[in-house]
Amino acid sequence: MRTDPRCPHCNEKVSATASWCMHCGQDFDEPREAGSGELTEALARGDGNAIADQLVASEYGPGAVGVAIAAVALVTLPIVSPPGLTFFYLAAVVAIGYLSAQRPTVADALARGAQLLALAPFLLWLLSALLYAVPPITALLGPIVYAALVLLVVRRIDPSLAG
Structure with missing residues (x-):
């Protein structure tokens, strides 16, 4: 029994x-x-x-997803982020992981994490434009490709997030 x-x-x-x-x-x-x-x-x-x-x-599933997404952000965001924003980039990594982990289910955590991960380079680009000089518009090509790849990979992991 x-x-x-x-x-x-x-x-x-x-x-x-x-x-x-x-x-x-x-x-x-x-x-x-x-x-x-x-x-x-x-x-x-x-x-x-x-x-x-x-x-x-597991009740810890969303937290584990949040940590995994934060790790991905820590490694990949510097590639598409404007230079000179290290503090803001690290704050974005922590925020992405925390906000993802707070979701009630693993699927929700994955969806929220993907959205935030795809949005972060654009926000960092905008912050760079506000704090420094406006970067060239071609600098948005990296964040666009990055966002597309993030969303493609997440939809490949969980097809229910496609719509």
Whole structure:
């Protein structure tokens, strides 16, 4: 008998004999035990789908997505950001990660993070124009390509975000 049965989809408490979740409405073969180590096993196997399923089911999923998006921003934003805005660029990275992590679900965190990540280079370009001289309009080519790539990759990860 399971002592703390959980829905394998939303991680909410269910009956030990349940075959569907009253919280999210999903059907399942059997509930899983809370903290059963399934994520550790999926990581050890390198099973990307199982890792994603566990991330979605975890209450820490949106936070993990926020951290991952902040890491991507930390590495990629300097490529398309105007020079001389290091403090603002780092503030944007923190804000992107924080605002993404605050969403209630992994899909919401991914969608918000992608939107903010795509918007950040444009805001940094505008800030550069306000603080210094207006950069040439051709300097917007990098942020445009960057935004398109970010949105393309996120829609590839989660096709439900396409519309």
